[in-house]
Amino acid sequence: MKKNKPKYKQIIDAAVEVIAENGYHSSQVSKIAKKAGVADGTIYLYFKNKEDILVSLFQEKMGQFIEKIEQETNSRQTAEEKLLKLVETHFEQLSADHHLAIVTQLELRQSNKDLRQKINSVLKPYLNVIDAIISEGVEEGLFRPNLDRRLVRQMIFGTLDETVTNWVMKEQRYNIVDQAHEVHSLIVHGLARSSQ
Amino acid sequence: MKKNKPKYKQIIDAAVEVIAENGYHSSQVSKIAKKAGVADGTIYLYFKNKEDILVSLFQEKMGQFIEKIEQETNSRQTAEEKLLKLVETHFEQLSADHHLAIVTQLELRQSNKDLRQKINSVLKPYLNVIDAIISEGVEEGLFRPNLDRRLVRQMIFGTLDETVTNWVMKEQRYNIVDQAHEVHSLIVHGLARSSQ
Amino acid sequence: MKKNKPKYKQIIDAAVEVIAENGYHSSQVSKIAKKAGVADGTIYLYFKNKEDILVSLFQEKMGQFIEKIEQETNSRQTAEEKLLKLVETHFEQLSADHHLAIVTQLELRQSNKDLRQKINSVLKPYLNVIDAIISEGVEEGLFRPNLDRRLVRQMIFGTLDETVTNWVMKEQRYNIVDQAHEVHSLIVHGLARSSQ
Amino acid sequence: MKKNKPKYKQIIDAAVEVIAENGYHSSQVSKIAKKAGVADGTIYLYFKNKEDILVSLFQEKMGQFIEKIEQETNSRQTAEEKLLKLVETHFEQLSADHHLAIVTQLELRQSNKDLRQKINSVLKPYLNVIDAIISEGVEEGLFRPNLDRRLVRQMIFGTLDETVTNWVMKEQRYNIVDQAHEVHSLIVHGLARSSQ
DNA sequence: TATGAATGAGTGTTCATTCAT
DNA sequence: AATGAATGAACACTCATTCAT
Structure with missing residues (x-):
């Protein structure tokens, strides 16, 4: 092998x-x-070729990334806790490898459609993890039952991705892990006052 | 000129x-x-050069895009209504120009760091619109007072962006405008049951 | 054009x-x-590409080459005279352009199957000229009536080609035009002292 | 060894x-x-290197090829019979090994000048066999005494080579051995109805 | 003898940009 | 202002050959 x-x-x-x-x-x-x-x-x-280096890179690194997230979220009980752990672990891992953060958030996005499609398929398992947590939350009665799963997934992933990208573009000058709670809170409770 | x-x-x-x-x-x-x-x-x-075509394209089109959003949101009273109008107008405009949607969500992301930085500066006024709505919401007492503005902005923009990108990648096979309410609801109330 | x-x-x-x-x-x-x-x-x-230079080169040069041979042979009466003129003109033209002789006899043969096929199709009109002379000779009663046209064509072309190639490989140190009569004689009468 | x-x-x-x-x-x-x-x-x-494989291949296979031709021609009495046997044996051997025919007639010609020079030196003994038959024919009084040996050799080899190459390029779809008599006749008597 | 992983030189083609007209 | 022919830098990939084992 x-x-x-x-x-x-x-x-x-x-x-x-x-x-x-x-x-x-x-x-x-x-x-x-x-x-x-x-x-x-x-x-x-x-x-096989240059593109294969990039796909493999993403597979290898994201494989570990996602596995770690799976482990960490599984160590928590409720969906809410799992979601917090997911946000934290997402931020922690990219914080711990600045080079990787730059590559995944900025550089690899410059690739062509074909490569980006492959990259997206690598991310699939991550989206599945998110989906599972949502389902769990609904079953637990913590999350609203009539959520559009796809939209929720997009909100969560979009928020995390945008947050990390901004942090990378600001040259990682602040500690993104510190923001995990706040991000988690925004995802769970939204902007509205009435949530607690 | x-x-x-x-x-x-x-x-x-x-x-x-x-x-x-x-x-x-x-x-x-x-x-x-x-x-x-x-x-x-x-x-x-x-x-000036090829990059300048792309930057100008983005300026021209996004300028109109943002102006329209400013107008529409201003026609609403509360921050919550403004936010809904923002989501709707964002979706409507990209729905109305499929070519532009493809270009902004997929193709222009393949550009290099330098160009992307310029593109980001074009987006600045849009982010300001979002910021203003958040501030308004806080002042109105609708939104939580201690929100981290930057994070909120990233959540909103990230969610919208990810939602539109997914829609484009699914070849625009469903009506994204239909999802505006749900997206708005997620942003305002989050996932949690206890919000209303 | x-x-x-x-x-x-x-x-x-x-x-x-x-x-x-x-x-x-x-x-x-x-x-x-x-x-x-x-x-x-x-x-x-x-x-279009490198191969196209080579094919075009061959077309251009061989086009003129063959045209000249057509003209010259047409200025003669009998098939035998035409054949002599063909041999002479073939030798003369390659004698007059040593670079071209090297390219057609040695270098262009190193090309791949694909290119060689195209080169062969350029030679087709030349083979037609030979065929016409053979037919004429048969009709005139000068050549044997039961000749296998294809074989005759191969003998004539093979002989000329091999003769020129040898001359080129001997670095063109002798005058190949001087050999036209003898080659013509070999083609027309063969080796035999007296056929019947 | x-x-x-x-x-x-x-x-x-x-x-x-x-x-x-x-x-x-x-x-x-x-x-x-x-x-x-x-x-x-x-x-x-x-x-020694890749070229050496190809030269050795040619030496090995052509060595046997030529040896066989020497044997077969020696079993005949007159130069004319020997020449017929040469043509027949040349065709038979390449007919019997299609792979070898493709390699010698088409593929090895794509080699560079240097390799082709070495290949030519391997063919030298074959040319000597032809020369000997011509000399014999002249001595026997069968062939014309004033023949240019080199030209004759080129006519014979060029004819055989072109004939076989055409047969290979036509994907060996007819029986080339059947043409030995006709080729031999063309070489010995030429095109003419009756020489004197 | 035999292996096969590692080497690194070599080249056709594209395309943003220029500038003489 | 407008043209479009001409420019030339830049780069992924192959494969004959080597050499440590």
Whole structure:
């Protein structure tokens, strides 16, 4: 299995670094190879083409990302707690890897439709986690029963994504994890005064 | 003023069409020139470079977009009503111009960091509109007083943006305007049962 | 019509020179452009791709080559005289353009199957000229009536081609035109002292 | 002697197959190694480089080819009979090995000048066989005494080569051996109804 | 002997921009 | 103002060959 060989991870980590530092469009394969300490040709022993590096990068990193979120949310009891843990873990993980944050929030969005479609399919499991929490919340009687699941999912993901993107564009000058409670509160209770 | 000459708008409209139909990466300057019915070189009498076409496109179209939202929201009394009108008008306008929806939600995101920064500055007035509504809501006592304005703005914009993007990616097969009330409700009251 | 613009011929002539001097595999597009005195990109205003330069080169040069042979053979009366004129003109023309001789006899044969197929179709009119002369000779009663036309054509073309190729590979150190009569004699009368 | 080890022949036979099936330009060393059932590196224990495989292939196969022709022609008495046997044996052998026919007539011609020069030197003994038959024919009084040996050799080889190449390009859809007599007749007696 | 992972040189083509007319 | 022919920089990918095991 190529994915377990050291050079596979070496190249992916180099790609994250190179893209974060140089931007998507200045990240030539040769630059990634150099940073990874391998020859250009070696890249093609582990990846089908340049796009495959990027898809694999996203799969690898988001796989771990989502797995961690699954674990953490499962350690909580109620949907509300799970949702808070999801927000926290989402922010924590991207906080912990600034390069990755830049790559996922800014650089990888510059990719073409085809690549973006693949990236979206990697995100599917994450959306499933959100869906499950919503369902749980409804069953528990915590959340309103007549919620449009798709819209809710879009609100949650859109809010988190926009929040992280803004933080990255502000060059990560504040602590985003500190905002988890407030974001969670906005999602659960909205803007209105009457909620508590 | 170049912006008022007919060819200026002609080129911008051609750009929207070409990008919507061919995608960002297949939208060469020559293709835009052809669609606009001018020579390649003529483009450069009206725009500094290719990026300038895209920025101008966004300014022109978003300028109208935001102006319309300002007008519509101002015709409402309370912050809650204004917010609903904002969501509705946001959805209506993109619903009314499918090409523009594709360009703003999908294609222009493939641009590089530099261009995206400029695009963001065009969005600034929109964010100000949102901010004003929030402030109003707080003053009216409708919204919670201790809201983090930036986070709220990100929740609102992120939710709308994600909702529209999903609609575009689903090839606009459903009526997004129908969802305005539900989205508004989610923003104002959140997921929780206890809100009304 | 691009074929009549000066740069079209300029590029083709440069290609003949570059290929003759550097060999097929060392004839990069950039080298041809440089020799032609144009930018690399200009090549692609006149030719679809590299292969198209080579096919066009062959069409252009062989078109003239074959036309000349048609003219010259038509100025003769009998099939035998026509055949002699054909051999002479074939040798004369390649003698007169050493670069072209190298390109057609050696370098262009290194091309892939696809290109060679196209090259063969350019040669078709030449084979038709040969066929016509054979038919004429048979009708005149000069040539044997039961000849297998295809085989005869292959003998004639194969003999001329092999003769020229050998001359080119011997670096054109002797006068091939001097051999026209002898080659013609071999084709018409064969090896035998006296046939009956 | 490496040439007698089993892997040597194994690799050459693999090369013939791979080239016949995939074409010259798609016949990578790794593909030949795989077909031969050895590792890529093993190739280089038996051959200096890729070109050496091809030269060796030609030497090996043409060696047998020519040897067979020498034997067969020697079993005949007169130069004319020998020539007929040469034509027949030439056709028969390539008829019997379609892969080899494709490789020698089409694929190996795509090689560069350097390789083609080496290939030509492998053909030298064959040309000598032809020369000997011509000399014999002249001595016997069967062939004209003032023949230009080189031209005759080129006529004979050019005719055979062109005939076989056409047959291969027509995908070997007819029986080329059937044409040996006619080809022989053309070589010996030419086109003319009656020479004197 | 044999392996096969690793190497790295080499090139056709696109397209934003310019500038002589 | 308008044209459009000409420019030339930039880059992913292949594959013959090597060499540590």
